[in-house]
Amino acid sequence: MNYFIYISYIALLFCLTVCFIQFFRLIKLGAPKDLSEKSGNIAAGVAYSNIGAMSPLQKESAYKHLPTYAAGILFHIGSFVVFFCFLLLIFDAVWGFFFRYTLISSLVALCLLISTSCVIGLIIKRLLSKKLRFISNIDDYISVTLVTLFHLISALLFITFAFHDVFHQYFSSEAHSGIICAYFLVATLLFLYLPFGKLKHVVYYFAARYHLGFFYGRRGTWPPKNNRINFF
Secondary structure, three states, X not given: OHHHHHHHHHHHHHHHHHHHHHHXXXXXXXXXXXXXXXXXXXXXXXXXXXXXXXXXXXXXXXXHOHHHHHHHHHHHHHHHHHHHHHHHOOOHHHHHHHHHXXXXXHHHHHHHHHHHHHHXXXXXXXXHOHXXXXXXXXXXXXXXXXXXXXXXXXXXHHHHHHOHHHHHHHOOHHHHHHHHHHHHHHHHHHHHHOOOOHHHHHHHHHHHHHHHHHHHHHOOOOOOOOOOOOOO
16 A cells, blocks of 8 residues: 555656646746737736636626536635645644544545535536537546546545544455555546646646736736626
């Protein structure tokens, strides 16, 4: 089992190294070159790009799909939670903490079960929708499958933390070891794939929002003077 743990740490280090290289390449490119006459506030435009512009009411069609938008938000929150928990579980003492404080483990497990349910719903919608299938490629399915598996196995792990007495009563210690091995195996696969698939948008997201804010902020378009949306 220790081999799976160490390999996942190496995979995480590899993932972070590649992502930082990509991020520094973006920084090296510098700010966008724009020859237009400045008529707005770039800083305000960048701030709005990362805050106000992310509201479903300010997007082109997100307000028409609020359940999907909400599911996506919960899915991303769950993704931050599973990654943060993985970083915590690097330290041996944290394992004992989650065993002792079953309420915290239960809340984390519940959060991850909700996020897992959301992403499964999004996958089903993608499979059933002809429009979404048309714009989907193999990378979309691989990326979302890996993240979903990581959410699911993380939820299962924290369930064993929260109900460890019941779990050990009905299952052998080998079953618990198997869950731990599966947890670190899925984490390894996810970290190795992340820098090369669509999941690397975790790096490019910030550059994209900065460029949008720079472009529209310089022109005085963002933040909009009138935030009301014309729905018709």
